[in-house]
Amino acid sequence: MIEISESPIDTAELQRLLTDPAAGGYCAFEGWVRNENEGHVVERLEYEAYEPIAVAEGEKVLAEAKAQFPYLAARCVHRVGVLEIGECAVWIGVASAHRDEAFKACRYIIDEIKVRLPIWKKEHYANGDSGWVNCERCAQHGIAD
């Protein structure tokens, strides 16, 4: 399941929810707020989502991942609101019988979420400016993690 959250992500609790006696592997990805982007010193980020479609599209991504890399359970949480440097902005966890499915499903989910879900981030810079991140390069997977 996927969730849009206004409060900090409790990664330990989320991991516990994936516990399954049939699981032999668990893989998680956490996206953190970084203090720099393209030469600008970033002080904090502000995330905005259109939740009805973000959730519907996110569920599609999870289903696609499961079809390709059969896993036992997967969850995703994306933050909205103002986040400080170091905070977890997105968390994905996948439990599977073997590690390969967990690694691959986790990678697929984060890559698709970044380019498909209606979620936007505004960077607030140390010099007082701010700007929406234009993530067109995210299509080249992995660049803007």
Added chain:
Amino acid sequence: MKTIKVCYFAMFREHAGVAEETLMLEAATAHDVFEQTRLRHGSDEPNGHCKVAINDHMADWDSPVNDGDTVLLFPPVAGG
């Protein structure tokens, strides 16, 4: 003319100065709505990396719009 409710997000909302507005438009497709609101608000964002939804479902730029539809205009996304 069709009555279309248009919703703007992130940078589009800031350009438009409103989160949503109901407009009377001569529009056949979602792309027509995008172009007309772009002219209306002086935005220069091309639609190449933008997405559109109609009545809470993701749509294509050539999807038809009907009287009473809600068109959601999404600027380039940046999750994660």
